[in-house]
Amino acid sequence: MKKRLLIAILFIFTYTNCVISQELTGQQLLEKAIQYHDPNANWETFNGTLNVTMETPKNEPRLSTIKINLPQEYFYVKATRDAKTTEYTVEKDSCVIAFNGKTNISEETANKNNLNCERANLYKNYYTYLYGLPMKLKDEGTMIDPKVTKKTFKGKEYLVLKVTYAETVGKDTWYFYFDPKTYAMEVYQFFKDESKNDGEYILLTEEAVINDIKMPKKRAWYYNKDDGYLGTDILGN
Structure with a gap:
């Protein structure tokens, strides 16, 4: 009886998390990511x-x-x-x-x-x-796709946010990858022409806390087309 109850609880928990992820809109995912990285809204006065x-x-x-x-x-x-x-x-x-x-x-x-x-x-x-990411995604001219997708990247599953921009702001298409549990931003990727698989992806590892904002400590840049390594930015204290 206890085993059946435990299985039922685990099923409900898993199902609930799955439904929540599926029902998240782009704006809701962005808000959760900002809450993780900048919980006290310090970026506006950085x-x-x-x-x-x-x-x-x-x-x-x-x-x-x-x-x-x-x-x-x-x-x-x-x-x-x-x-x-x-x-x-x-x-x-x-x-x-x-x-x-x-x-x-x-x-x-x-x-x-x-x-x-x-x-x-x-x-x-x-x-x-x-x-300033992901907070900068609230800037004027930023268009957040309302649909959140799931994608496995480098062996890990993410919640992915698609972002485009008004012509006066930019022409690239960006994808932001968030941890489905913490909503930490761990990857972002951009294309100038997605059909050509051009552009780059950036892997974010470790964190540095600056003015109570969680920023990526290391940003490693690669080409989308062949995974060619470009370089790494390392944020010090």
Whole structure:
């Protein structure tokens, strides 16, 4: 009798979890993921420093110090690789660039090292987006697919959220993979043309807690088409 009761309880628990997963909408899954990563809603007022080491094949590591102050609309990144150090500061609509500690940069040096305010804003958007996930998926112009799917990736089953963007924001199609029990974000993937299997996937491992936000400590990048390894970003303390 006890054995039958235990089996019945396990069946009900499993069935209930399955139904809950199937009934989750895209927005509901996103809210659960945000609750896991940013339970106190700190991202909206984020003001902190990220130390990131980028490791890529056949290159020396690139060491970056990134400062983000969202309320002040301030962004700063200092990146060093080999004997070159670049600094970009974006504060609202202004941009300041430094190369090897000097802001008085010749046109030749700027062109040779691709130093410009367009690149400064690219870095701002890049780091703010990736380290602000999944919270950044609530930004205007982000279109969340209402249907949540299940997919096995690298041997593990995930709840998957499909995201597209308004034309003014972006043209890529993104997929975000969440642990079905904790709703932690563990993988994301993007395609420019899904029919060609182009784009990349990113594996997220370990966590670093910055301003009470759980961020991926390691982000390893691979090509979708052949699993070719691109590099790893490592978030320090």
